[in-house]
Amino acid sequence: MTNAIPEVKLAEEHVGKWGMVINQDICTGCQACVAACAMENNITFVGEEDSGYGRSMHWIRIERFWEGEYPEVKMTPNQPMLCQQCGSAPCEPVCPAFATVHSTAESLNLQVYNRCVGTRYCANNCPYQVRSFNWRDYERPEPLPNQFNPDVTVRRRGVMEKCTFCIQRIHKAQDEAKSEGREVMDGEFTTACAQACPATAITFGRTDDPQSLVSQLAHKGHGVKHLEELGTLPSVTYFKGG
Amino acid sequence: MxxxxxxxxxxxxxxxxxxxxxxxxxxxxxxxxxxxQQAPEQPVPGFPHKTHVAFGIQCLYCHPGASKGPAAGLPSQAKCWACHNQIVKTRDSALLAPLKDAVLSGQSLEWVPVAIVPDFVQFNHRAHIAAGKNCEDCHGDVSQMGIYENPQVMNMGWCLNCHIETAGDDQEKLIKLADCGTCHY
Incomplete structure (x- = not known):
């Protein structure tokens, strides 16, 4: 089977379904999103030693950069970095097990844990470096297993994982809406990181609905999509210096 | 050698x-x-589903979660005892001693779920009931069963066959029902 080369699109023209807007000007770098994400998605605590080997596991991280030479360094705004849920994702075509696939229904990049055989090709091909690999079955001492989120798989050693845009919350909201015979409303639910953000720097919602808060923010004019020149069609828009 | x-x-x-x-x-x-492939041992040995169904008790009376949420639920001893306490024959029956012990001691009856999916599968009963599926479509004819046994192997091929059949020619439905992210996340 030959896959046709996808038509080159501008990142701004890419609509997708779910999207996020991150305002770097009001992000204080407090790491609340990082903690909330780890709680929501059953992410393991790697510990000091493996972290030192660069095996720390986060689905969202706060990136900091410095400008200038040592005495006159200037810190750039904090940059929360998570899976950009690319419309044309570099991680997908390299997976030999089809474990990272594109969800046509939700326009998300999925990671199917039971298919993953741990080749780590996807992480090597991700320009955003947002995938994390379970190098071990890390210990979770009691009573930590009591706070597992039952809606999210607990991953085991040897599988890759990454941000899912809290797909369990998407499904829950859709299920609730369907049981009440309506559509999911804008702002009815949000991702764990956006919910935890005390500065409301993260906004989540439907990008294909022009009335939603997230698409209105995304079209304000000075948004940036990271590494869009690679043609990845990311779903996350960043603002700074606004 | x-x-x-x-x-x-x-x-x-x-x-x-x-x-x-x-x-x-x-x-x-x-x-x-x-x-x-054997049914596991349950806290009440030889629990007869067929007797309960024969009395006309609906599935949802003991497993009410099926119409509301992901898990159908297994009844607590309070629910069992509410009926069994009122029937002289069952109140003092030796067969129901584990139930009576549980009620008197306050320890919960630990039913062993039989119809289970692996933990990398996110299953929701509500959506299936809402889509017009009946309990017996997946769980078989419980009115003939003692301790519940799965009527077929519950694997992904079995799920997906039904999903694709249900979607039929509706492409939009097929995309949703055959999407990996519908069950795996």
């Missing part, structure tokens, strides 16, 4: 020995497979 062994195995006695070893290994494997 090894040649000697092969020569011995080619004798009638040796062939019989090989046959016995083969049969032993094969029957051990078959027994192992058979044990995985």
């Amino acid at each position: 090894i040649k000697k062994l092969f020569d011995w195995l080619k004798q009638p006695l040796g062939l019989i020995a090989v046959g016995i070893v083969f049969l032993a290994v094969f029957s051990a494997a078959a027994y192992g497979l058979w044990t995985t």
Whole structure:
């Protein structure tokens, strides 16, 4: 089977379904999103030693950069970095097990844990470096297993994982809406990181609905999509210096 | 040494020995497979589903979560005892001693779920009931069962066959129902 080369699109023209807007000007770098994400998605605590080997596991991280030479360094705004849920994702075509696939229904990049055989090709091909690999079955001492989120798989050693845009919350909201015979409303639910953000720097919602808060923010004019020149069609828009 | 062994195995006695070893290994494997297909032991031995169904009790009376959320739920001893306490025959029955003990001691009855999916599968009963599926479509004819047994192997092929059949020619429905992210996240 030959896959046709996808038509080159501008990142701004890419609509997708779910999207996020991150305002770097009001992000204080407090790491609340990082903690909330780890709680929501059953992410393991790697510990000091493996972290030192660069095996720390986060689905969202706060990136900091410095400008200038040592005495006159200037810190750039904090940059929360998570899976950009690319419309044309570099991680997908390299997976030999089809474990990272594109969800046509939700326009998300999925990671199917039971298919993953741990080749780590996807992480090597991700320009955003947002995938994390379970190098071990890390210990979770009691009573930590009591706070597992039952809606999210607990991953085991040897599988890759990454941000899912809290797909369990998407499904829950859709299920609730369907049981009440309506559509999911804008702002009815949000991702764990956006919910935890005390500065409301993260906004989540439907990008294909022009009335939603997230698409209105995304079209304000000075948004940036990271590494869009690679043609990845990311779903996350960043603002700074606004 | 090894040649000697092969020569011995080619004798009638040796062939019989090989046959016995083969049969032993094969029957051990078959027994192992058979044990995985048995209904597990439940806290109330020999719990008769068929008796309860015969009295006209609806599935949703004891498993009410099925119409509301992901898990159908297994009844607590309070729910069992609410009925059984009022029937003289069952109140003092030796068969129901585990239930009575649980009620008196306040320990919960630990039912063993039989119809289970692996933890990398996110299953939601509500969506299936809302889509017009009946309990017996997946769980078989419980009115003929004692302790519940799965009527078929509950694997992904079985799920997906029904999903694709349900979607029919509706492309939008098929995209949703055959999407990996519908069940795996």
